[in-house]
Amino acid sequence: MISSILLLGGIGFLAALILGISAVTFAVKMDPREKAVLDQLPGANCGACGFAGCAAFAHEITVNPEAEMACPAVNEEALEAMSGILGRSLGGSAPLIACIRCKGAPAETTNRYGYVGPKDCRAAQIVAGGSKGCQYGCLGLGTCEEVCPFGAIIMGEDGLPRVIESLCTGCGKCVGACPRGIIQLIPRTGNYSVGCISKDTAKEMKPLCKVGCIKCGICADVCPFDAITVSKTTSAEIDQDKCQRCGLCVSACPTGVISALRAPQKARVITEKCKGCSICEQVCPAEAISGKVKEPYFVNEGKCIGCGLCIEKCPSDAIERIIS
Numbered sequence: 001m002i003s004s005i006l007l008l009g010g011i012g013f014l015a016a017l018i019l020g021i022s023a024v025t026f027a028v029k030m031d032p033r034e035k036a037v038l039d040q041l042p043g044a045n046c047g048a049c050g051f052a053g054c055a056a057f058a059h060e061i062t063v064n065p066e067a068e069m070a071c072p073a074v075n076e077e078a079l080e081a082m083s084g085i086l087g088r089s090l091g092g093s094a095p096l097i098a099c100i101r102c103k104g105a106p107a108e109t110t111n112r113y114g115y116v117g118p119k120d121c122r123a124a125q126i127v128a129g130g131s132k133g134c135q136y137g138c139l140g141l142g143t144c145e146e147v148c149p150f151g152a153i154i155m156g157e158d159g160l161p162r163v164i165e166s167l168c169t170g171c172g173k174c175v176g177a178c179p180r181g182i183i184q185l186i187p188r189t190g191n192y193s194v195g196c197i198s199k200d201t202a203k204e205m206k207p208l209c210k211v212g213c214i215k216c217g218i219c220a221d222v223c224p225f226d227a228i229t230v231s232k233t234t235s236a237e238i239d240q241d242k243c244q245r246c247g248l249c250v251s252a253c254p255t256g257v258i259s260a261l262r263a264p265q266k267a268r269v270i271t272e273k274c275k276g277c278s279i280c281e282q283v284c285p286a287e288a289i290s291g292k293v294k295e296p297y298f299v300n301e302g303k304c305i306g307c308g309l310c311i312e313k314c315p316s317d318a319i320e321r322i323i324s
Helices: 002-025 032-040 054-063 076-086 121-126 143-147 173-177 218-222 248-252 279-283 309-313
Strands: 096-100 153-155 161-163 183-187 192-194 228-231 234-238 258-260 267-269 319-321
Touching: 032 054, 032 076, 054 076, 096 161, 121 143, 143 153, 143 173, 173 183, 192 234, 218 228, 218 248, 248 258, 279 309, 309 319
Parallel strands: none
Antiparallel strands: 096 183, 153 161, 192 258, 228 234, 267 319
């Protein structure tokens, strides 16, 4: 019995010794730059970069001199640090953020049947296309919250997901997990969003959802920057590059489906530059600017909607945005 134990112990020791020697002999030394780059990555292994994890991406970006930054979770400070480590500019795209394109809370919508099954939107979608009456609406089971590696999505009391802007990195994990495609990535600088992606006509939608886009086109008509498109079978879409955050679409929408992603920045007249030409007063859609010709004009912040039309039209560059 003792001899058997000693024999097994000896075999184990010999195997461990061989493995230890092999590990040292055949070890692949990591480029110290790769380790430094890996330390700058978020470590969430979300796969948004297209690689298996942060380690794989750190290796690729270190050994491949043509590789550019593909991690959406990297902030400017980390990007600058990695560029310094590798001795080259890593480029990088405009930061993105997840946007929930549905405002149809359970209290505002109808159901076709009572769902009983796993608390997972993907599973619920398999069962006859989901229980919600609107085939484009959020199923509200929190799959996006579960898959977010940064804790940037929480389910609100109304049964709809909410994005925590300060935590969202735009990795896109929630986008891939949503079976109805209601989550989209938009530029972090985006101003407004349309909480509906339905292709149903107004007649088809009204019995299913009280707050969906009815394709009336009023938002597109009032937008002075041609930033909104809508048709009879497609919900309103906002071109964030064209949008100047005037907010006219929000106030004009009859169903309240358009909402601001952040508070608009007000305008302010730089009195030293103002020539009192009155152009700003003439173009202001909110009647927020007043004054006398040839004297400095004044912006009523309470009325100002932050559209920026006055800034665009001012020939003296005498109007600026108030940084909030």
